[in-house]
Amino acid sequence: MRSWLEGITTGLPRTFWFLWLGTLINRVGIFVLPFLTLYLTSQRNLPVEQATFIASLFGIGAFIAQFIGGYTTDRWGRRPTMLISLFGTPIVLLVLSVLQDFSALALATFALGIFTDLYRPASSAIIIDVVEPQHRPRAFSLRFWAINLGAGVGLTLGGMLARENYQLLFIGDAITTALYGLVILFFVTETRPTRQESQPTLSPETAPTPSETQSGGVLLFVLLITLLTLIINAVYRQVDATLGLAMIDSGLTEVDFGWVVAINALVIVLLTLSLNRHMERHNRFWVMALGFLLIGIGYGVYVFTDAIPPGTLVFALGVVLWTLGEILTAPLPTAIVADISPIHRRGMYQGILGSAYGMGYFVGPALGGLILSRAGEDALWIVCFVTCAIVAAMMLTIAQPFFRRLRTAPPA
Secondary structure, eight states, X not given: OHHHHHHHHTTOOHHHHHHHHHHHHHHHTOOXXXXXXXXXXXXXXXOXXXXXXXXXXXXXXHHXXXXXXXXXXXXXXXXXXXXXXXXXXXXXXXXXXXXXXHHHHHHHHHHHHHHHHTTHHHHHHHHHHHSOGGGHHHHHHHXXXXXXXXXXXXXXXXXXXXXXXXXXXXXXXXXXXXXXXXXXXXXXXXXXXXXXXXXXXXXXXXXXXXXXXXXXXXXXXXXXXXXXXXXXXXXXXXXXXXXXXXXXXXXXXXXXXXXXXXXXXXXHHHHHHHHHHHHTTSOXXXXXXXXXXXXXXXXXXXXXXXXXXXXXXXXXXXHHHHHHHHHHHTTHHHHHHHHHSOGGGHHHHHHXXXXXXXXXXXXXXXXXXXXXXXXXXXHHXXXXXXXXXXXXXXXXXXXXXXXXXXXXXXXX
């Protein structure tokens, strides 16, 4: 047990663990967003169309926040960006909790999306600043684990609070977010390197040359990784949109959907740390390609739900497969972009990459719903599999050679 813990914690400095602790606290208290639509319909008596429109504004704000946060992270620093986000969010939450008017609710929700996600590029940049390249995938895996563990606890607590009083959701969310801010304020110092500081020593596999940093090739690579990540995230987001519809159409119930999707959190909590520790020594592009393929296979097996009874087990198997793919791939785009980023653009590039997750959240349900309604379930799952297989191939045949050219190109 001791050797296992040492393997998990080796190479991760004190600053990282304070960031990890703050992330866990914050995610345990993410109460408002999962229950926002229910709050707007039941407590503010808005029709479903208006409630879902307002909820979508959060995503738009979060998408914009990636670029704003990336810019301020590099220009103002990691710490100021995080403090603005983590102390601004509680204010917006408390204001939102007392608003009644549709327009005011919409504007406040949009602002909440901006403030809530403003800190994310800064958080990633701090990890990049303080963790050596060979340990970054493990660091991002640990953050991914904390996010999912906290969210699992938070959803349970949120349901209990909502049953008592919806206002408690806003108060609890505000308190835990402010606690994260206090952790940053008192225990995390500024980590942004100055332009005069040299690039940290990187391994030969990851160190970009000065000529590449100035050429725009790094930006093109980041955009490529962002595009591939967006596509995969759009496939993954079928869990939020079409998976439940497909299960109901197969004769299953909302209860079946609930426990099947709960497998996702269980697998993540149980396997993330050990699995990513073993994957750390392997080629990152091959690991990502494998993960993308597992996501595709996980959704692809749903083609057989009617042929292999009971369908619940097939849906559960699919969840296990695409969750394994999620575990393998979740930390790696961030780590790869970190390895190739110049020190003065770490925040900006993490912001660009972060936008893929917000866009995937909208693109995935929209396209998935369109395919489901026009072509049926089998066509949707086949498209998911083929898409993931193509992206996995692109990761190996386009992204990996591009990365190698960037790090081996002779100085201009």
